[in-house]
Amino acid sequence: MPSSTLTLFNLCCNSIMETVVHKLPSFKLLNPTSSSSHYCSTTTTRTSKSFRVGSRRRSFSISASASAVREDNPALGSVSLGHITRPDFPILHQEVNGSRLVYLDNAATSQKPTAVLNALQNYYEAYNSNVHRGIHYLSARATDEYELARKKVAAFINASDSREIVFTKNATEAINLVAYSWGLSNLKPEDEVILTIAEHHSAIVPWQLVAQKTGAILKFVSLNQDEAPDVDNLRQMFSRKTKIVVVHHVSNTLASVLPIEEIVLWAHDVGAKVLVDACQSVPHMVVNVQSLNVDFLVASSHKMCGPTGIGFLYGKSELLSAMPPFLGGGEMISDVFLDHSTYAEPPSRFEAGTPAIGEAIGLGAAIDYLSRLGMQKIHDYEVWERAKPYTCGRFLVFMFY
DSSP, X not given: OOOHHHHHHHHHOOSOBOOOOOOOOOOOOOOTTSTTOOOOOOOOOOOOOOOOSSBOOOOOBOOOOBBOOOOOOTTTOSSOHHHHHGGGOGGGSSEXXXXXXXXXXXXXXXXXXXXXXXXXXXXXXXXXXXXXXOXXXXXXXXXXXXXXXXXXXXHHTTOSOGGGEEEESSHHHHHHHXXXXXXXXXXXXXXXXXXXXXXXXXXXXXHHHHHHXXXXXXXXXXXXXXXXXXXXXHHHHOOTTEXXXXXXXXXXTTOOBOOHHHHHHHHHHTTOEEEEEOTTTTTTSOOOHHHHTOSEEEEEGGGTTSOSSOEEEEEOHHHHHHSOOSSOSSSSEEEEOSSOEEEOOTTGGGOOSSOOHHHHHHHHHHXXXXXXXXXXXXXXXXXXXXHSOOBOTTSOOOBOO
């Protein structure tokens, strides 16, 4: 599984590029032969590097005169998936400094295909209205399309019921929802939360805040000699004090792929829950929450060819039903009295106020687009591209974090 920084290069920019050249500094790369590291093999000077807890994406893109040396993949036909899909992205149909635009910052946000842009435009032009609160034609259609998008998300990750999908403004909010709603209700002093030092800050900071309020203890898994989370170390940390494990599926910085099914088994053996950050896996591979048996999973639309401003939380029905609201307001209530309120069932309980309606519909269109391509086909293409050598002219084309 390659890092998502390579994906749009493979998927949308796999062609001869003539661009402005910059001299590259030397950076340490992950071991390209490691089972947990998936990068193009390159020649560069290795320098020392220290790790902080968590990752904040630091990136720059470098355009270079490059030519990919490759053979046709017989499984995909003579024309690569990259050549097939590049025309679908209008933003790539431009020149920058006299050269075709090459976009390598896909780990920060993906570009949007025409189908997603059309879905957004169609909502605002044809049936813009609020959802769940009107009986007129526009509101009924908007509600139907909004809930259809929820069903598309559920099918995409194989959730058993669309009511297990909560729309949020992004994956960060989804993690905060679990931390505050489940965490504050279930954690007590001396309880333990396991994370890795490779987690995104959005997966670390919410649990730091909750730990300060509850007295829970955060335990961090270090990296092994391959600079990937030490799974053996993780397994040894489990105890009856462990209440939840918060881990990535695919790292946005290390490209490591964690064995989620095994981690879930270890966690459930001691009665702990598992929250998976799947922002970098959902766009690149088949993700099946039922086979993984995770308790919670989060992802973000803008990293899977969808609009910004929306993400989602998957949670097992019995867990969501037992969790109190995260935010208060309209839509999340059943009845409101002067001295108390009763709350709606999930997912409405966690979707206070007017949601990001157009963005949800755009996410549904992005899922349609990825599904038409086929997630297994996308994954196979990325794996195949990773195995092929690239000759990059005088300079390299890569992303640094």
